Amino acid sequence: MAETADESFGGVTPDAARRLLLGAVDAFAERGFHATTTRDIAGRAGMSPAALYIHYRTKEELLYQISRVGHERSVVILQEAAAVEGGVADRLDFAVRTFVRWHAEHHTTARVVQYELSALEDGHYAEIVSMRRRTEEVLRGLLEDGVAAGEFTVSDVRGTAVAVLSLCIDVARWYRPGGPRTPEEIGALYAGLVLRMVGAPVPVAD
Amino acid sequence: MAETADESFGGVTPDAARRLLLGAVDAFAERGFHATTTRDIAGRAGMSPAALYIHYRTKEELLYQISRVGHERSVVILQEAAAVEGGVADRLDFAVRTFVRWHAEHHTTARVVQYELSALEDGHYAEIVSMRRRTEEVLRGLLEDGVAAGEFTVSDVRGTAVAVLSLCIDVARWYRPGGPRTPEEIGALYAGLVLRMVGAPVPVAD
DNA sequence: GTCTATAAGCCGATAGAC
DNA sequence: GTCTATCGGCTTATAGAC
Numbered sequence: 001m002a003e004t005a006d007e008s009f010g011g012v013t014p015d016a017a018r019r020l021l022l023g024a025v026d027a028f029a030e031r032g033f034h035a036t037t038t039r040d041i042a043g044r045a046g047m048s049p050a051a052l053y054i055h056y057r058t059k060e061e062l063l064y065q066i067s068r069v070g071h072e073r074s075v076v077i078l079q080e081a082a083a084v085e086g087g088v089a090d091r092l093d094f095a096v097r098t099f100v101r102w103h104a105e106h107h108t109t110a111r112v113v114q115y116e117l118s119a120l121e122d123g124h125y126a127e128i129v130s131m132r133r134r135t136e137e138v139l140r141g142l143l144e145d146g147v148a149a150g151e152f153t154v155s156d157v158r159g160t161a162v163a164v165l166s167l168c169i170d171v172a173r174w175y176r177p178g179g180p181r182t183p184e185e186i187g188a189l190y191a192g193l194v195l196r197m198v199g200a201p202v203p204v205a206d
Numbered sequence: 207m208a209e210t211a212d213e214s215f216g217g218v219t220p221d222a223a224r225r226l227l228l229g230a231v232d233a234f235a236e237r238g239f240h241a242t243t244t245r246d247i248a249g250r251a252g253m254s255p256a257a258l259y260i261h262y263r264t265k266e267e268l269l270y271q272i273s274r275v276g277h278e279r280s281v282v283i284l285q286e287a288a289a290v291e292g293g294v295a296d297r298l299d300f301a302v303r304t305f306v307r308w309h310a311e312h313h314t315t316a317r318v319v320q321y322e323l324s325a326l327e328d329g330h331y332a333e334i335v336s337m338r339r340r341t342e343e344v345l346r347g348l349l350e351d352g353v354a355a356g357e358f359t360v361s362d363v364r365g366t367a368v369a370v371l372s373l374c375i376d377v378a379r380w381y382r383p384g385g386p387r388t389p390e391e392i393g394a395l396y397a398g399l400v401l402r403m404v405g406a407p408v409p410v411a412d
Numbered sequence: 413g414t415c416t417a418t419a420a421g422c423c424g425a426t427a428g429a430c
Numbered sequence: 431g432t433c434t435a436t437c438g439g440c441t442t443a444t445a446g447a448c
Contacts, residue, residue: 014431016431016432031324032238032240032324032325034238034240034241035240035325037422037423037424038423038424038425039422039423039424047432047433048432048433048434049424049425050425050426050427050432050433050434050435051431051432051433052424052425053424053425053426054431054432055431057425058424058425059424059425115321118237118238119238119241155395155398156395158386159387159392159395160395160399162380163373163395163396163399166372166373166376166377166379166380167369167372167373167376169376170372170373170375170376171372173372174368174372180364181365186365189361189362189365189366189369190369192361193366193369193403196402196403196405197399197402197403199402220413222413222414243440243441243442244441244442244443245440245441245442253414253415254414254415254416255441255442255443256414256415256416256417256443256444256445257413257414257415258443259442259443259444260413260414261413263443264442264443265442265443
């Protein structure tokens with residue numbers, strides 16, 4: 001069903017390693033890590049099962065690479081969007097818009113990144129969790145800035161940041177490419193909802 | 207880690223079948239369906255692996271029963287809460303508050319119910335999906351009522367209903383019992399956030 | 413209804429030829 | 431670096447005693 005070539009992994013070399021990684025992304029997103037076989041992954045890359053072990057030590061290492069690169073990408077996307085010029089409401093608007101659009105456009109990668117974490121080895125899991133904390137901190141920082149500037153009214157900054165994050169990442173779970181809304185439209189809708197959640201003054205129309 | 211005896215399955219008989227079901231809920235919530243072995247489930251119920259097959263034909267049937275009963279319970283919870291006496295803002299407030307609290311209090315069951323669907327057989331999957339539609343319809347109905355009453359301002363009712371649902375069910379993913387907020391507190395916070403999302407007039411304080 | 417024992421098959425990973 | 435062939439182990443599910 002899904003075979004989104006994902007530019008997040010464009011830099012992976014050699015070619016065979018990248019094809020295996022992309023095959024793993026699609027397979028993990030469709031069936032989940034544990035239901036995916038190494039035969040399936042290798043088959044999607046047009047290779048034999050044994051070839052996988054030339055490029056990756058274990059199946060889990062594939063998931064780890066996907067999680068690591070995917071999280072790096074998503075946190076950079078969010079950080080850069082949150083750092084645009086402008087008032088804090090505009091920055092939150094753009095951050096949510098961009099982050100949501102990424103989760104829709106890269107829903108295959110995002111689904112693995114967000115929902116297959118528990119299959120990681122302990123050490124890898126800990127590393128990824130610390131990357132996720134950075135994502136939450138960016139969002140929390142925006143809310144704190146808005147409250148400090150008197151533009152947002154938020155009683156529980158930490159809890160609200162969690163809620164905003166839920167909204168954004170859950171897009172990866174339900175989004176389907178043929179749906180009635182484009183990633184851009186979902187991003188715009190969600191940015192508006194989040195501005196309301198933080199009590200930002202309403203722009204103009206609705 | 208989790209061994210929440212869940213009253214959702216209190217009516218399951220005989221006793222051994224219920225113990226197996228509760229063991230499966232905990233195991234599926236911890237590791238996921240595919241990573242859980244029948245030995246693990248049977249062990250949690252204090253039985254041998256073979257005993258499982260006296261009460262359930264397959265491992266998938268356990269997941270199906272959990273999904274079916276869990277969805278029935280959660281949709282009833284939401285429907286009843288959405289039907290309380292009062293204005294539409296109060297009904298939405300109470301519905302979100304109750305639905306969120308259920309997802310926190312029954313996070314083990316809810317995690318399986320919300321995030322292990324893809325492991326169901328095609329026929330079972332279709333049945334569960336149709337139950338999920340009812341949940342979405344209740345929420346959408348509330349938003350439509352609020353717009354019709356002039357109490358809510360929502361540009362995209364369907365999209366906003368999806369967003370509200372995301373917020374609620376994602377609680378089951380991140381909630382941990384020892385956290386800083388009680389289920390009741392999370393429900394109250396989220397109900398407030400949702401009222402803002404739909405443009406309901408602010409009650410009083412914040 | 414529950415047990416012990418085991419069948420039948422699939423899985424992750426490796427060996428060794430090319 | 432990729433293949434074919436295969437190992438050892440674990441899985442779901444069943445057989446048959448009690």
